[in-house]
Amino acid sequence: MKSYQRGWTLRRRVLALLGVVLVLLLGLAAAEAAIAAKNRQNIDAVLLRTGPLRVQAQELMSALLDQETAVRGYAVNADRKDLAPYADGLKREQGTVSEMRKLAADYPAVLRELAVVEQRADGWRTEVAQPVISATERGGPTAGQALITDQTRQRFDGIRAAVDKLQDEILAVRQQTAGKVNATSNLLVALLIIAALVVAVAGVVTLVSLDRILIRPLAGLVGQVREVVAGDYRHHIEGDGPPEFRRLADDIDAMRQKIARELDEVREARERIEWVNSQLQKQAEELTRSNRDLEQFAYVASHDLQEPLRKVASFCQLLQRRYSGQLDERADQYISFAVDGAQRMQRLINDLLAFSRIGRLTTGFTEVDLNKVMGDVAAQTDAARQYADAELTWENLPVIRGEEPLLTNLLANLVSNSIKFRRPDVPPRVHVSARLVEDEWEITCQDNGIGIEPEFADKIFVIFQRLHSKDAYPGTGIGLAIVKKIVEYHGGRVWVDTDAGEGTAIRFTLPALPGEPAATVDGEDGTLAATTGGMKETVG
Incomplete structure (x- = not known):
């Protein structure tokens, strides 16, 4: 030293x-x-x-x-x-x-x-x-x-x-x-x-x-420091005068050297980051192009598969009607398998097409009254509810910003699943409610059906993921995947409430409109519900 x-x-x-x-x-x-x-x-x-x-x-x-x-x-x-x-x-x-x-x-x-x-x-x-x-x-x-x-x-x-x-x-x-x-x-x-x-x-x-x-000496030291501040980080600082000034100059020069080293490291890191960003941008562009190609492929494939599939299904149904009972029992069974496979394939393609259209074909966000949406859902599920003797109720549903067709599809899928996955000899009851949590509406679809085991709570939202065989419960396994995509498209999240007790409770959030009224306690169980002025509606 x-x-x-x-x-x-x-x-x-x-x-x-x-x-x-x-x-x-x-x-x-x-x-x-x-x-x-x-x-x-x-x-x-x-x-x-x-x-x-x-x-x-x-x-x-x-x-x-x-x-x-x-x-x-x-x-x-x-x-x-x-x-x-x-x-x-x-x-x-x-x-x-x-x-x-x-x-x-x-x-x-x-x-x-x-x-x-x-x-x-x-x-x-x-x-x-x-x-x-x-x-x-x-x-x-x-x-x-x-x-x-x-x-x-x-x-x-x-x-x-x-x-x-x-x-x-x-x-x-x-x-x-x-x-x-x-x-x-x-x-x-x-x-x-x-x-x-x-x-x-x-x-x-x-x-x-x-x-x-x-x-x-201080003026000389200040002048040298200003040269460094101006950008000349390679300028050596040397002090003059009393020992304190010389010591201060050495300390400042040591700090300058450290800053210069750190700037070199930052410059190198910035160059590496710029290179990584350029690579990430290229990958993002490639991923965007790939996603666009995949969406286009799914859309085109779905359309292109419709015509030959309709022919297969039509001719299989003709064979079934014309030659039913004329061939042996095994032939009738084979024809039945072909008709069922063609119909299931047709439903899968339609569901895949609907899934690919979410967020791509948009009508724009507007203010949507979910009470009105539930009226449309009740009309769409009327046949299934009458067949299962199901009861559908809702109350205190808010007005939110979104696409009405997608929200209708979202709630229709949830209600249809609640009716489908019912317990034997128990009339299904489905209730849709909402409560305001901070700046989001938390909407719950509660039923008294067979329920979902906690270990499967995350798997049910995966596309084509089924927990039961198609013989036990018909369907393509894409309904809840569509629900998840619609919710996320509207800026919310969806999950299964594993503590709901009897049946299944699927909850999802949607952003509330600015200036929504404060949440209040509704009912003896202390459930929070917003004072939307809506009345309880029941559809048998």
């Missing part, structure tokens, strides 16, 4: 490309996540720490100003109510400083400047505010105002300068943090651009790779 181990498979190549792209994208994603977290921290520092620090610094300055103003007012008025803003400002200062220390925990320079402000504020309160308050309490406004000098004012201006420096430091930290935010944001944008470039490059590489390792 061929080796497909050389070169990477298509799956391996695609997985390798996807793996490289995935690793790059994961690395970029991790870097972007870290930078985004840092950027978020910087934004939080700007929004949640340096911004509030500036506000708190302004609040600190406001608290210090409230203290300084309260001290000045108290020194002027010596009213203790004027010291309320001083106590409130001191409390606000302490709270503000505590809050600023929390916000500036990561900014040492801010904490240093805040400490300077606290130091100067404490020094001002110790050296200026408390002495002024004490002097005013003891000596009144004059004593308090005497302590407020330019030097004390300069001490508070030092506090102002320290707060301004604190504000400058907070602003510097804020600007530095904002710069970090810009830097990390720019880096995020750059990483996103790099990721987009990676995706774009991966897409281009994928398209180029698919075109080179997938589309072109």
